[in-house]
Amino acid sequence: MSPKITGELLRLLRNAMRNCKYVSEPIQAYIIPSGDAHQSEYIAPCDCRREFISGFNGSAGTAIVTEQHAAMWTDGRYFLQASQQMDNNWTLMKMGLKETPSQEDWLISVLPENSKVGVDPWIIAADQWKHMSKALSSAGHSLVAVQDNLIDVVWTDRPERASSQLRILGLEHAGVSWQDKVTALRGKMAERKINWFVATALDEIAWLFNLRGADIEYNPVFFAYTILGMNSIRLFVDLKRLSDPALRDHLQLDSPSKADMSIQTFPYESVYTELQAICAALGPKDKVWICDKASCCLTQVIAKPHRTPIPYTPLCLAKAVKNPTEIQGMKLAHIKDAVALCELFAWLEKEIPKGTVTEISAADKAEELRSQQKDFVGLSFPTISGVGPNAAIIHYGPLPETNRTLTVNEVYLIDSGAQYIDGTTDVTRTMHFGTPSAYEKECFTYVLKGHIAVSAAIFPNGTKGHLLDSFARAALWESGLDYLHGTGHGVGCFLNVHEGPCGISYKTFADEPLEAGMIVSDEPGYYEEGSFGIRVENVVLVVPAKPKYNYRNRGSLTFEPLTLVPIQVKMMSTELLTQRERDWVNEYHRKCREVVGAELERQGRKQALEWLIRETQPIV
Amino acid sequence: MSPKITGELLRLLRNAMRNCKYVSEPIQAYIIPSGDAHQSEYIAPCDCRREFISGFNGSAGTAIVTEQHAAMWTDGRYFLQASQQMDNNWTLMKMGLKETPSQEDWLISVLPENSKVGVDPWIIAADQWKHMSKALSSAGHSLVAVQDNLIDVVWTDRPERASSQLRILGLEHAGVSWQDKVTALRGKMAERKINWFVATALDEIAWLFNLRGADIEYNPVFFAYTILGMNSIRLFVDLKRLSDPALRDHLQLDSPSKADMSIQTFPYESVYTELQAICAALGPKDKVWICDKASCCLTQVIAKPHRTPIPYTPLCLAKAVKNPTEIQGMKLAHIKDAVALCELFAWLEKEIPKGTVTEISAADKAEELRSQQKDFVGLSFPTISGVGPNAAIIHYGPLPETNRTLTVNEVYLIDSGAQYIDGTTDVTRTMHFGTPSAYEKECFTYVLKGHIAVSAAIFPNGTKGHLLDSFARAALWESGLDYLHGTGHGVGCFLNVHEGPCGISYKTFADEPLEAGMIVSDEPGYYEEGSFGIRVENVVLVVPAKPKYNYRNRGSLTFEPLTLVPIQVKMMSTELLTQRERDWVNEYHRKCREVVGAELERQGRKQALEWLIRETQPIV
Secondary structure (H helix, E strand, O other), rough: OEEEOOHHHHHHHHHHHOOOOOOOOOOEEEEEEOOOOOOOOOOOOHOOHHHHHOOOOOOOEEEEEEOOOOEEEEHHHHHHHHHHHEEEOOOEEEOOOOOOOHHHHHHHHOOOOOEEEEEOOOOOOOHHHHHHHHHHHHOOEEEEEOOOHHHHHHHOOOOOOOOOEEEEEEHHHHOOOHHHHHHHHHHHHHHHHOOEEEEEOOHHHHHOEEEEEEEEEEEOOOEEEEEEEOOOOEEEEOHHHHHHHHHHHHHHHOOOOOOOOOOEEEEEEHHHHHHHHHHHHOOOOOOEEEEOEHHHHHHHOOOHHHEEOOOOOOOHHHOOOOOHHHHHHHHHHHHHHHHHHHHHHHHHHHHHOOOOOOHHHHHHHHHHHHOOOEEEEOOOOOOOEEEEEHHHHHOOOOOOOOOOEEOOEEEEEEHHHHHHOOOEEOOOEEEEEEOOHHHHHHHHHHHHHHHHHHHHHOOOOEEEEEHHHHHHHHHHOOOOOOOOOEEEEEEOOOOOOOOEEEOOOOOOOOOOOOOOOOOOEEEEEEEEEOOOOEEEEEEEEEEEEEEOOOHHOOEEEEEEEEEOOOOOOOHHHHOOOOOOHHHHHHHHHHHEEEEEEEHHHHHHHHHHHHHHHOOOOOOO | OOOOOOOHHHHHHHHHHHHHOOOOOOEEEEEEEEEOOOOOOOHHHHHHHHHHHHHOOOOOOEEEEEEOOOEEOOOHHHHHHHHEEOOOOEEEEEEEOOOOOOOOOOOHHOOOOEEEEEEEOOOOOHHHHHHHHHHHHHHHOOEOOOOOOHHHHHHHOOOOOOOOOOOOHHHHOOOHHHHHOOOHHHHHHHHOOEEEEEEOOOOHHHHHHOOOOOOOEEEEEOOEEEEEEOOOOEEEEEEEHHOHHHHHHHOOOOOOOOHHHHHEEEHHHHHHHHHHHHHHHOOOOOOOEEEEOHHEEEEEHHHHHHHHHHHHHHHHHHHHOOOOOHHHHHHHHHHHHHHHHHHHHHHHHHHHHHOEEEHHHHHHHHHHHHHOOOEEEEEEOOOEEEEEEHHHOOOOOOOOOOEEEOOOEEEEEEHHHHHHHOEOOOEEEEEOOOOOOOOHHHHHHHHHHHHHHHOOEEEEEOOOOHHHHHHHHHHHOOOOOOOOOOOOOEEOOOOOOOEEEEOOOOOOOOEEEEEOOOOEEEEEEEOOOOOOOEOEEEEEEEEEEEEOOOOHOOOOOEEOOOOOOOOOHOOOOOHHHHHHHHHHHHHHHHHHHHHHHHHHHOOOOOHHHHHHHHHHHOOO
């Protein structure tokens, strides 16, 4: 992988930073967050500004360009990748290491006195703006909103914003009508005496209206805003998308059943002026809910006395607890996904010895096999398919120039998932198609012990996911090992593969408590730079547990794996497993065989079925 | 225990809330935090205002009195105790339960429009003020500083503020001179370009100057403030205390060795005006460090552009990492403490069957035995000595009216500790002097498993203590049990038995990472209301660990128990312990026998030695 040449681009950007066409006074630094106006994690090509300017295309990172410097902050998943994709103009700031300065500390250390730091107010979240603005002011600098995005100024061939066709999600998949969701949301608003709610997160809007789009690759969402009042619903979206009669019918655009369920539609771009108009007409005690991670620009439209910022919106919370229809859909999606993966692994086993399978072709094969499954829509994220040292790059995506051939001598890691109309999947398996080394097996076994410790954990109702993070690390820690990423994220149902407000990570304290019906991933790993990478990931459903006692009637929870793909026994040092861990593996494999076996049988996939049966033999 | 009758007091307080002698306009609510002007956890009798008005004397709690209501917020340790100590005028707000409103939410729900809520600005911490003020403003109310403390107004027989004799801590105990501590602190200030540091926490000031006092029971501190500049040291203290020639010599008050080590002394009360004078003379870029938990009153003296609030001061951080002299002192203190406890338990075993030992007499005996040890100064907190249902009251202190007799039929819990000149101790043991029930043993064993899981944990350098909290709970959770308090707190060295900035708790995310040399407690428990209580507590030292691997050269840490008192084998269901847990118990008991046995031998305490040897037989 050769880095992007950025010298000329940075020169142009620095010119723009001084150009009075864009800034009233020159700015000494410009912040380029990775995100769009909806603070999406995955973004459309037209929004990949941080990648455009730096070459680094990982999912998380913030660039800051000053007159002298260009620096990129990213986390442990991307240290290697970022250092390979960026040229010498860039300094990599490794977040999470003690010696790495925060963005604000770094800015304060390099800026001349009384500097102005610019940022696009649509791209920066309100809470980040506040934090950064405060830190800069305290050092005599100021954060300024630059209305024209300066990357767009130098990005001459920037792609158009997508406007894909909208897909209606029927009740058989959504479980609850959008009208009922609106009613529930208004109930939450009434409870908290809130008059208006501004929805800016694309997955929340898609979930609310039981609609899906394809504006952003991997995430079935569409560009839109919604402003919900107690008697009104405003939807901001490219109006061309609303011509389909079925869609108009679904949204009751032409004949609303009830006045308060009547959706007024507006062009996507008019959200700012419309919100201004609403805010101008607010009563003195009226309150507006907006996520504190919404854009600074929209947030500041709401005058402070009316603004009630919330870390997680009621839509985010409601969406996280899957309804029975969604749970059933997620289960079906995972069975289909397991069928594709069993087939893949059986195929790999046969093909790898021929020396013809590469990281890319294996990923392609996985996609091909998934696409044969019913209601397949697309992948849920770019497949991570890495062999040997490439697997140590935590979010590695194979490129032609990095593409390695799978052999019987190296560990292979594949982290992949798909969108089906009934649900979203995300699974990682680490396999060896020859004989793994004792060390590889040892590390794999520690990771597996961590995976099991989380998956089998029983914990009280009300427990936040971050309290479970250390369970995933204990076995690694005991041997002096660790991994520099969280253990799990929320997973949407035919929605974003990463969603809040729950997760399992040492990095946050603000996650919402786990509840029955929530779905998260459980994915500890171990990565040895330049050598190999290991991760074992299942998507798991939070379910009630019934332990022996019930302290204070709080009730207990545990996890049920939705992912049903065998975990390679060959990679385990079974003597390092406790009897309970061995029992867990055997019970898990029994269920894989039973559930996925039946589906393989039904689909007549004999080779995969044989593979499944062999790979799910009990261990002793 | 009968509750305090508070009707008349509340009537007087409500009068004061309307009296223009104290408030320019009537206030509709008055907040009574539990604390003093230094935000101490343990407070002097003259500062026990929340106890005076409510009767509730636990270590944590905040009272709010409105025209109609009186409510008390406290945490799970005190639910029982508070409900017993308060009369019907009070509503108990059980913090940590989902249905319990926060103080601000409750105020907003009960106050009439545009209410004023008063508080003593010396008692409320700056961060609490900010939080409360913001929440109230957003609902149309306001938080106002009431200069006269309204509890003092109605507290006619309020005690005088103590001014005990100061004790010099020689280098043989302190390890580092106060001058070297000042130099190190100034180094930290220079590093961060800070010009002034305002120290308000009593233990930080005591630690800095290698002085101890006795102004607050159990905590060897004295009322003082310090303002440190790069060339000046101001000490605010009752000047009468500085007449002792040895003390004047220790502080070099009459002949400072260097100008920048010259201490200027001021009356305790003049800190406000002196800080005002300093702040008036600040240069435009001058910065002042003050803890964000310091009083709102002192904090607001520093104009915002100059104020740099910090969650933990450099003194707090430096004090937490014990130097080799302090570690050695803590080890010695714990050996002496173990001698006293072995003697106590041997005595209890003989005396309990006679029916003559009560919770109070057992606690008194423990104190008597500790006081026989060299350099004993006093207890480090009120002894918790509870049998049967009383032990389920987490911070129970026996009173004549609650005092129960120890028998061979009930579990006995004693949580106690002492101040010695060389160190501070804090230990809990739960014992049965007859035959415990299977259920009591089962619960005890889960608690012990949690204790061992923390004590034996290996974790990377840089890990925050809160990440270890779940280790202590896993075995309890698995059976549906839990405890509603944190797992550990920092422990001072001949200082406060509770200190920051580290700890082991699910409740905080802002603790500082654990470092070798830090000392914390490890104290999971289980409490069955109305029946019994269990806790197993050791004080443990953070020490480097050497596991097999060393990922990213981060290094690993683990704990070494400083407490060396046998854990009663009779209470264990050894069949529930893993082999590793049994090995841990045996190794711990071997060390108790070796180290404490030698000291018992030296002190000629034969009976206790026999008890120790019997209680430390290996388990299989």
